[in-house]
Amino acid sequence: MHEADMRTDRPATSGHVVVIGGGIAGLAAAHRLLGDGVRVTLLEAGPRLGGKLHAGELAGVPVDLGAESMLARRPEAVALTRAVGLGDALRSPATATAHLWTRGALRPMPHGHVMGVPGDLDPLAASGVLSAEGLARIEAEPTLPPAEIGEDVAVGEYVAARLGREVVDRLVEPLLGGVYAGDAYRISMRAAVPQLYEAARTHALLGEGVRELRRRAEALPQAGGPVFAGIEGGVGRLPLAVAEACRAAGADLHTGRPVREVIRTPEGWRVVAGSEVIEADGVVLATPAGPAARLLDALAPTAAAELRAVEYASVALVTMAFRRSELPTAITDGGASGFLVPPVDGRTIKASTFSSNKWAWSGADPDLFLLRTSVGRHGDEAALGHEDAELVEVSLGDLGEAVGLAARPVASTVTRWDGGLPQYPVGHLARVARIRAAVAALPGFAVCGALYDGVGIPACVASAGKAADVVLGALGGTFGTPGTDH
Known part of the structure; x- marks a missing residue:
């Protein structure tokens, strides 16, 4: 140094x-x-x-056993990374194409949203994430009277009142859950998504506020850069x-x-x-x-x-290494970084990251492919009572339904973060x-x-x-x- x-x-x-x-x-x-x-x-x-930052190894490949990325459009963590000599190891995701596993299929995450709250209906309609009734409910917002947001409000409560519960249940919940492992109907909008709170406070229509936020974001100098960053070898x-x-x-x-x-x-x-x-x-x-x-x-x-x-939420991460040749192309084609799972769909896993697609350094061994799943949400932690081997099997079962995975891992590890995430x-x-x-x-x-x-x-x-x-x-x-x- x-x-x-x-x-x-x-x-x-x-x-x-x-x-x-x-x-x-x-x-x-x-x-x-x-x-x-x-x-x-x-x-x-x-x-x-x-x-909660923990670098490990599985089947000889470096892997994060905790948080795996940082928000690159905020300066603090990137600046610290550079200050301690890891600037040259900062990496953008090789792919950031996320999906939602919902309504019985793997569907593309629609563009033009702020933490799942849509501003553009065309990509949302094309994704198939919402039903026709859900889309119609969003379009009906201009017929609603303006809503007073007050000093604070739950994200899910406010968005459901303006755009319908489908938006919350199938878009907002999985995205917020990926950050807080919490319940969107309890999480503070002002604390967790302050830009959305300001948009709701200053616009009569939430959809208009989201579109304005998107326009501002696209005008920023760093708009063309990556939203997230990792570190080669693991955060x-x-x-x-x-x-x-x-x-x-x-x-x-x-x-x-x-x-x-x-x-x-x-x-x-x-x-x-x-x-x-x-x-x-x-x-x-x-x-x-x-x-x-x-x-x-x-x-x-x-x-x-x-x-x-x-209050805190407990979560578990199930990290697995597979022989690349035994995996379905839905995983290995390199086009997807993983998927999120809305709680309303009743699955055990809440997300899966295709690590060897997302981070180039994680796919350095051409014969192996690493992926991980996460389990546990605030108020829904029953699955965490399973033994590690059971969590691996549950994850494999959900992955089989989601992407047709039938292979067995050559190695696996379960990392438990008891009381890992404070609730907001x-x-x-x-x-x-x-x-x-x-x-x-x-x-x-x-x-x-x-x-x-x-x-x-x-x-x-x-x-x-x-x-x-x-x-x-x-x-x-x-x-x-x-x-x-x-």
Whole structure:
């Protein structure tokens, strides 16, 4: 790592900050703090760094066992990737042609939508995703009176009222489910799809608002570029590279070190991890809601109570390697990156990614083909009670019906993310604001992670930067009298 990789425009700040949590948010916060000359100790309770980003291997082929891509049209994650020396490994998908497995067939994902909400009826009608009645319901929106959207509303509730439930059930649900593993009828529009919220707030017709969003998106300088990006060898390489860069800058990074207590002192903070006591000038808390609530119980009880109300979805990823020669052309022809499955169709899997089509590096072995399925949604996690071998069989059964797959995998692995994805229900932004307001009473203390500003990698990196800046600002001043929020 070059010294310039850690440099920022602001003057160096002295002090010692403890980062609790070694997922991408915690690592990004550490990287940001080190860039200002702060000494950093990072403590991760689990056995490895990276959180939901996890690079692995199956049948000798590198593979992501967690998140596999990042939004390329947001700058934060791409900038971090370049800063830690992986810029040359950034890759666009070899194909981004997704499908929907719905109404008994594999159908093309129609163009011209915003998170499944259509703006152009022609490609939607041609796809066969909706029935004639569903299409007619969309066309009837101009006959409806304008709707007040208020401070927040569930995506599914509002879209169903304007365009009909078919749009939600067969388009919005599978797309939102791919991001949050949640229920579109509960997910906050303002928190999860803010651009759609603004379109609904400023246009009498939702369809008109979507078309305006599409026009704006197509006019952006980056409109011709890829929406998503991966990293050759897997996005799971990113946290490892960030950790390496942090160590090179002098950070102490520890795994298997759960934090028992964080104590406010007149001088700053005392962090108790096992039998070790670490004195610090600041703390960044980058853990999921449960551990964060436990550590904040005495320090900020209001924040702890709000954190305990955050719900999570559990998911499992089933990754399989096949002999390429034994697969149907519906998979191997290279034209499809995979498919999504609407919950209304009653299948077990919610999506499948044809990894060797989507990522060129994943198809490096000409004799093997990798794909994966995902199982589990918030409120629909019964299938996760199956043993790993049963999840493989269930996935094979659904793939057989969807694309005619009859082959057996030469290798498979199941990765379970219990409580992996925070849910963003109506009112989530207000809850986050209350958490941050309570934590703001603790000088030199900040929170970050997937539950605050978005679950995607760029959003987590941005959240980490925001937390680091809060702590850096406090390090420039003095600590007040220890206390708690009220």
